Amino acid sequence: RASACREITVIFKVVNPKSGFYFSAPDEEYPDLPVLANTDHETERARYWLPCMDHPSVRTTLTVEIHARDDLVALSNGKLVLEKPSGETGKKVSKWKLDHPCPSYLLCIAVGDFIQANGGEHAGKPVSIFGPRNFFREEDLQRSFGRTKDMMDWMASKLDVPFPWPKYYQFVYSGGVGGAMENISLVSWADAYVNDEILAGERGWFVDLVNVHEMAHTFFGDAVVIRDFLHAWLKESWANYMELVWLEDTYGTEALHYQLVLERDQYVAEADKKYVRPLVTRHHDSSWSMFDSHLYPGGAWRLHMLRRILGDEVFWPAVSIYIQKNLWNTVETNEFRRILEDHSGLPLECFFDQWIYGKGFPKLKVSFTFNSDRGETIISVEQKQQDNAKGIGLFDFELEVEVETSEDVFQIVTVELRSSELEGKGSYALRSEKRPLQVVVDPNGKLLHTVDFTPGIEILQRTLNRGRTVLARCFAASALGELSSPKATSALADAASTESFWGVRRSIAKALGKIGSSAAVTRLVELCKQESDPRVVVSIVEALGHHSDESALQNIEDLLTQPDSPLTGHIAKMTALKMLGKQRGPSRVALLKRYLEQPLEEQWWGWVRRGAVAALGSTRCEESLQVLLEKLPYGAVRGTHGLTGVRSSIVEAIADCLEWASGSRRGEVVEILCHHLRTDKQYHFRMACARALSRLGDVPGSRAALHRFSLNCVNQDRPKVHRLVQNARRVRSRDNGFASIIAENESTKKDLRKLREKVDEMEHRFEALSKEWKASMKEKDSNAKQSKISLDDSTTKSA
Known part of the structure; x- marks a missing residue:
């Protein structure tokens, strides 16, 4: 009968689970490892230790009883209802109870030798953060997560x-899957997210965004649960978008606009270079495969567009109703759409069909013409993304374009584009007496798109210096970088010195890096020395690293090693070291080894050491390969802080080093990697070995080792490992002949760069000669006029 109920008791024991439950304890190789046991289940990993229906639609209340040493902290979902000695010497029992329904992937247990940082209270509910005692101090936890209570106050008010x-606890763990996880009332964080004083300047803003993201899951994913993974955007896209909303409300529109630029670039990179898919789709080989850049930044952008279409006065009350109506229930996409429609009175089927269930995004070709006789500027827009083979069609939307018609006089016009009219094209005729001083496409970030628009260097330079929004100035910087001229280089560098917003300065650095001339490198070095924001310094170093010629790399080395180095941040140093590896060969191996040998505890989570590791891999020389192989076995890396990340980076660097090597040496190293794939203690490390073997190709033994690993890996990782096996089949061992082709290609790149330098020099000379010629002609014209005046005076006197 439908109302029938059966109660089942399952008594079970699990030893060394494949996934889902992770354990850390001191061992012979690493006696300083923390005592820690914690779960991490997303998307379907609870099944490896817990008898359950491992799907978000199946939910239950929880009572969790934990037996542990009495000197350890035991945490779980919900409220602590009992903690007492267990009756066994040195042991205690802790009982946690959650009265709300919880899917398996959100159940969490954490037991460890934790310190606790008190985060205050939100609405009478305690807020705390816990972390391994031997890794962190209370001030480290406060520095990284101390804004949690204020974020909770903001979010509850925003969503109404x-x-x-009953509580909001967070804990930091070492090892396991990695990242952060929104377990109900007990959020977990990988230790990489904890900042010291230096890292807080470079990465504190990012940790804040992740904190808001995991907190947003309280309402989008935890209390309102997706019915199936194909609707994962209702939790992940929403959590991602709440990051942007928090930035806007906390730091202003400039911060929102810059984050929109970053989110768009991340999504477009995946859609253009890897694959394109609908946001909601059943076509995935694993639930974990849904968690990509389409879901996070791509979905966040679509929510932002919905908000702009409906307006804040409609959108946020509708969202609040959506949450309250569906608390403790499961939801699908159409339920969200219907609530927005009911509250706004607008039909949204077309938007959802094109943007949620459809593929792609608008790729626009924009141009304008000015007709002085008619006194008008014609703005033309064309959609270029249509691809029938990929199933990408035209879109319906309104595109705002801002025009500076005269000095500091702006007008925003709207170009309407319809998929059923004019092949998706549109135009607007604007009355104007003069040629526009600025033309900015989508100045306020209302449409997810890319644009091909070249209004000319004068307009771009003016927009870079006087554009009214961050989006406008970031576009101008990017477009000037595409021009790659001396004038563009000067315009970018000059603007960086006066630009007030750090995100635009990062965009300028990126554009200068793309130009690639020696003048651009010189200006980047100057900017690095005068830049005070650690986030921008990292981008400048990355930009310098685009140039693999010796002079650019020597600049990086000088910046890194000089006594008053501007590269004070961990990530700035890591990035600088990575860039130094681009100079192939052993010339800088000794320098890189010095950074590699620094203890992890002196580098904070091994950020700098990971940079040295990556650089050694990039050198592609035997000396570097030998250094990396010595660090490969478990126990060979000194220190435990950030151990998992450093070890995985070593495997990746070995693959970099070997990718162009001859078959015999490759075969020797592949055998070593196959051994570690079978035997290493850390699952993360074994996955890194699998990725490296896939890159190294179909070397004898590698495919069989990957196949065996695919049979024993975590279920949700199996499709990924199958793809690694297929890639290994496609990649054939490269011989010395192929390596010589690669070397020849790199030599060609250097020759092209030198040619560009000569062209730039000639352009500079041409501009100088042009100025001299104009000055000379002006002087001759002036002398001619003076002679005419003298002659006229003489004629007058004679008469």
């Missing part, structure tokens, strides 16, 4: 929904 949990 109170936090439902």
Whole structure:
């Protein structure tokens, strides 16, 4: 009968689970490892230790009883209802209870030798953060997560929904899957997210965004649960978008606009270079495969567009109703759409068909013409993304274009484009007496798109210096970088010195790096020395690293090693070291080894050491390969802080080093990697070995080792490992002949760069000669006029 109920008791024991439950304890190789046991289940990994229906639609209340040493902290979902000695010497029992329904992937247990940082209270509910005692101090946890309570106050007010949990705890762990996870009332963080004083300047803003992201899952994913993974955007896209909303409300529109630029670039890179898919789709080989850049930044952008279409006064009350109506229930995409429609009165089927269930995004070709006789500027827009083979069609939307018609006089016009009219093209005729001083496409970030628009260097330079939004100035910087001229280089560098917003300065650095001339490198070095924001310094070093010629790399080395180095940040140093590896060969191996040998505890989570590791791989020389192989076995890397990340980076660097090597040496190293794939203690490390073997191709033994690993890996990782096996089949061992082709290609790149330098020099000379000629002609004209005046005076006197 439908109302029938059966109660089942399952008694079970699990030893060394494949996934889902992770353990850390001191061992012979690493006696300083923390004592820690914690779960991490997303998307379907609870099944490896817990008898359950491992799907988000199946939910239950929880009572969790933990037996542990009495000197350890035991945490779980919900409220602590009992903690007492267990009756066994030195042991205690902790009982946690959650009265709200919880899917398996959000259940969490954490036991460890934790310190606790008190985060205050939100609406009378305790807020705390816990971390391994031997890794962190209380001030480290406060520095990294101390804004949690303020974020909770903001979010509850923004959504007009109170936090439902009896507490909001967070804990930091070492090892396991990595990242951060929104377990109900007990958020988990990998230790990479904890910042010291230096890292906080480079990465504190990012940790804040992730904090908001995991917190947003309280309402989008935890209390309102997706019915199936094909609707994952209702939790992940929403959590991602709440990051942007928090930035806007906390730091202003400039911060929102810059984050929109970053989110767009991340999504477009995946859609253009890898694959394109609908946001909601059943076509995936694993639930974990859905968690990509389409889901996170791509989905966040679509929510932002919906908000702009409906307006804040409609959008946010509708979202609040959506949450309250579906608390403790599961939801699908159409339920969200219907609530927006009911509250706004607008039909949204077309938007959802094109943007949620459809593929792609608008790729626009924009141009304008000015007709002085008619006194008008014609703005023309064309959609170029249509691809029937990929199933990408035309879109319906309104595109805003801002025009500076005269000095500081702006007008925003709207170009309407319809998929059923004019092949998706549109135009607008604007009355104007003069040629526009600025033309900015989508100045306020209302449409996810890319644009091909070249209005000319004068307009771009003016927009870079006087554009009214961050989006406008970032576009101008990027477009000037594409021009690659001396005038563009000067315009970018000059603007960086006066630009007030750090994100635009990062865009300028990226554009200068793309230009690639010696003048651009010189200006980047100057900017690096005068830049005070650690986030921008990292981007400048990355830009310098685009040039693999010796002079550019020597500049990086000088910046890194000089006593008053501007590269004070961990990530700045890591990035600089990575760039130094681009100079192939052993010339800088000794320098890189010095950074590699620094203890992890002196580098904070091994950020700098990972840079040295990556650089050694990039050198592609035997000396570097030998250094990396010595660090490969478990126990060979000194220190435990950030151990998992450093070890995985070593495997990746070995693959970099070997990718162009001859068959015999490759075969020797592949045998070593196959051994570690079978035997290493850390699952993360074994996955890194699998990725490296796939890159190294179909070397004897590698395919069989990958196949065996695919049979024993975590279920949701199996499709990924199958793809690694297929890639290994496609990649054939490269001989010395192929390596010589690569070397020849790199030599050609250097020759092209030298040719560009000569062209730039000639352009500079031409501009100088042009100025001299104009000055000379002006002087001759002036002398001629003076002679005429003298002659006229003489004639007058004679008369």
